[in-house]
Amino acid sequence: MDKRDIFVRIEQMEEQMGTVYAELGQMKTQIIELIEENKRLSIENQQLRKLLKKDAEQPVAVETQVQVMAAAQAKELTGEGYDNLARLYQEGFHICNVYYGHLRMEGDCLFCLSFLNK
Numbered sequence: 001m002d003k004r005d006i007f008v009r010i011e012q013m014e015e016q017m018g019t020v021y022a023e024l025g026q027m028k029t030q031i032i033e034l035i036e037e038n039k040r041l042s043i044e045n046q047q048l049r050k051l052l053k054k055d056a057e058q059p060v061a062v063e064t065q066v067q068v069m070a071a072a073q074a075k076e077l078t079g080e081g082y083d084n085l086a087r088l089y090q091e092g093f094h095i096c097n098v099y100y101g102h103l104r105m106e107g108d109c110l111f112c113l114s115f116l117n118k
């Protein structure tokens, strides 16, 4: 293999590494999106299960279910809701209204912490 061939080969490898690097970045973005979606869906699932349980105990009219849902979300800000948010934060998600539901990629978030300390 002469010197010129070596340089051609190195350039090819550089190009391949660039492609792999770009693909890695795309996969990382997709994984973050999937983790966030999974968390949103599991929270929604929990809330729906609660509604279903309430329905079984005491049937609610369809139009009031929307109100129950809104009340459940409003409850996030009190007692039980605070615990849920604290747990969500511990699991690595934002609970601040700036990035709510997004994965915390860089450790603690000052917005979230100030919210938790209220």
Ligand SMILES: [Zn+2]
Pocket: 094, 095, 096, 098, 099, 100, 109, 110, 111, 112
């Ligand atoms: Zn945050």
